[in-house]
Amino acid sequence: MHNFPSTPYDLVVFGATSFVGRILCRHLWMRQMEGLDFRWAVVGRSLQRLEELQEELGLGTEALPVHVVDAQDEEAMAAMVRSTRVVVSTVGPYALYGSSLVALCAREGRDYLDLSGEVPWIARMLSFEPLAKQSGARIVHCCGFDSIPSDLGVQYLQQQCQDLWQEYCARVRLMVARIEGGFSGGTVASMLNVAREAWEQPELRRLLANPYALCPDPVGPRQPHSALVERDTYTGQWIAPFVMSAINTRVVLRSHALQGKCWSESFLYDEVMLTGDDWAGMVKATAIRAALLSFFSASALAPTRRLLERFVVPKPGEGPSAQEQEDGGYVLWFRGHTKSGRSLWVSVEGDRDPGYGSTGKMLGEAALCMAFDRPHAELAGGFWTPSTAMGSLLRQRLQEHAGMQFKVMEAPAR
Numbered sequence: 001m002h003n004f005p006s007t008p009y010d011l012v013v014f015g016a017t018s019f020v021g022r023i024l025c026r027h028l029w030m031r032q033m034e035g036l037d038f039r040w041a042v043v044g045r046s047l048q049r050l051e052e053l054q055e056e057l058g059l060g061t062e063a064l065p066v067h068v069v070d071a072q073d074e075e076a077m078a079a080m081v082r083s084t085r086v087v088v089s090t091v092g093p094y095a096l097y098g099s100s101l102v103a104l105c106a107r108e109g110r111d112y113l114d115l116s117g118e119v120p121w122i123a124r125m126l127s128f129e130p131l132a133k134q135s136g137a138r139i140v141h142c143c144g145f146d147s148i149p150s151d152l153g154v155q156y157l158q159q160q161c162q163d164l165w166q167e168y169c170a171r172v173r174l175m176v177a178r179i180e181g182g183f184s185g186g187t188v189a190s191m192l193n194v195a196r197e198a199w200e201q202p203e204l205r206r207l208l209a210n211p212y213a214l215c216p217d218p219v220g221p222r223q224p225h226s227a228l229v230e231r232d233t234y235t236g237q238w239i240a241p242f243v244m245s246a247i248n249t250r251v252v253l254r255s256h257a258l259q260g261k262c263w264s265e266s267f268l269y270d271e272v273m274l275t276g277d278d279w280a281g282m283v284k285a286t287a288i289r290a291a292l293l294s295f296f297s298a299s300a301l302a303p304t305r306r307l308l309e310r311f312v313v314p315k316p317g318e319g320p321s322a323q324e325q326e327d328g329g330y331v332l333w334f335r336g337h338t339k340s341g342r343s344l345w346v347s348v349e350g351d352r353d354p355g356y357g358s359t360g361k362m363l364g365e366a367a368l369c370m371a372f373d374r375p376h377a378e379l380a381g382g383f384w385t386p387s388t389a390m391g392s393l394l395r396q397r398l399q400e401h402a403g404m405q406f407k408v409m410e411a412p413a414r
């Protein structure tokens with residue numbers, strides 16, 4: 001059934017029938033309806049589900065070819081990789097299903113993008129970097145809500161700061177000012193898998209605790225880490241941990257390292273959620289911290305993990321409704337300080353729920369950006385981050401086609 005054509009596609013979507021894959025495919029289809037010309041195909045393990053997707057989009061096989069490939073079938077996977085310039089994968093948990101695909105892309109010199117936020121797995125995949133450098137494959141993990149807004153937001157702040165004052169910020173904090181959206185079964189399955197692996201392997205716990213886990217040289221200054229409920233000094237608001245900071249901070253620090261630590265050898269970065277400046281804000285911050293702690297403790301142990309999977313969290317394939325995606329959105333503030341005492345604020349906003357409605361569009365634009373805006377003569381093979389691979393080219397696409405805005409802002413009133 002995997003009769004891939006001899007003329008390569010511009011891109012293939014592997015896992016097209018996943019919860020987020022269907023949103024991604026709708027976005028790509030809408031871009032074609034707007035007149036963008038590209039050749040793509042959808043790939044998954046179930047022909048029936050792929051045909052349902054074709055039907056949902058109102059497209060025939062001519063306009064949108066489908067191919068059946070299982071992640072366990074190495075031969076079919078290799079055929080898929082050779083059939084395209086860019087592979088986009090939403091088949092997760094990536095630690096369970098994604099390794100051979102990354103290895104194949106690195107070996108065959110094909111570009112690869114995904115939505116992984118699984119730090120231990122990404123760290124393992126870095127062992128294929130020499131292959132990717134040799135073949136010219138550009139591998140870019142984390143092309144969704146984690147970690148495009150963080151990674152491109154910090155890059156935008158630093159560029160503005162450089163343009164204004166010819167200096168960079170040595171200290172940056174991301175603050176989540178608004179976030180509305182839910183989780184899908186696929187995301188929860190990936191988080192549970194990381195927690196299980198970390199419980200079983202002490203060296204993984206050490207890796208997860210290292211902010212430089214994804215950097216070529218995994219050492220650096222001690223990064224900020226707030227253990228107790230506290231207020232942000234500049235906004236006066238109570239702050240809670242931001243669940244995605246565990247991956248986002250690692251990606252931002254890798255971006256900094258890949259640019260020769262140009263922002264400062266002592267660059268510091270953290271991410272928090274703002275919960276308000278009154279007593280209700282304090283209660284909310286405390287509740288978020290307690291909920292996160294309970295979730296990660298429960299997911300580490302097999303019996304409580306099974307209870308969570310059975311009764312509490314969404315199942316694979318499930319996620320926020322179309323209305324919830326439509327009503328969702330997010331506002332992120334970034335505050336940077338230079339060594340000379342200047343400070344600058346920027347915001348990144350998105351118009352759909354972060355993890356799905358917005359992520360599907362981000363991943364689609366990132367794939368198009370790699371396929372059409374980044375010739376191999378300009379970007380060599382290797383394991384890049386979204387900002388170091390695509391930077392302002394992607395930012396422009398996100399503003400024009402993905403409902404995102406990057407702006408310099410006034411410091412919020414206290």
Ligand SMILES: NC(=O)c1ccc[n+]([C@@H]2O[C@H](COP(=O)([O-])OP(=O)(O)OC[C@H]3O[C@@H](n4cnc5c(N)ncnc54)[C@H](OP(=O)(O)O)[C@@H]3O)[C@@H](O)[C@H]2O)c1
Binds near residue numbers: 021315
């Ligand atoms: N970074 C971010 O911001 C972000 C946001 C959202 C999701 N994610 C990540 O993206 C991934 C997908 O999330 P989701 O909610 O869309 O998950 P999902 O709905 O559970 O989808 C998982 C996909 O994997 C496919 N699959 C499973 N085993 C396979 C195999 N052996 N061969 C081929 N395909 C296989 C499934 O195929 P079927 O369709 O046939 O079941 C399905 O398409 C997860 O890892 C999640 O953590 C990240």
